[in-house]
Amino acid sequence: MNNLIEKVVLIQGKGQIEQLEKRRDVMQFEELFARIESPSSTSAALRLFNVSNEELAATYKPSPTES
Structure with a gap:
């Protein structure tokens, strides 16, 4: 019985971690999108x-392969 409870707790914990990771990903995307639109x-x-x-000409520097 104790083993079953431990498994349920692990499964619930894994689900919560996955939800937190999804929320973090959404937040990071929203932050990036806000910066892009700023x-x-x-x-x-x-x-x-x-x-x-x-x-443009002032920033040009030929690479070593160009003469």
């Missing part, structure tokens, strides 16, 4: 595509 992230992404030729 105004600072949006403006940073837009800056990637709104660079002048001069700004």
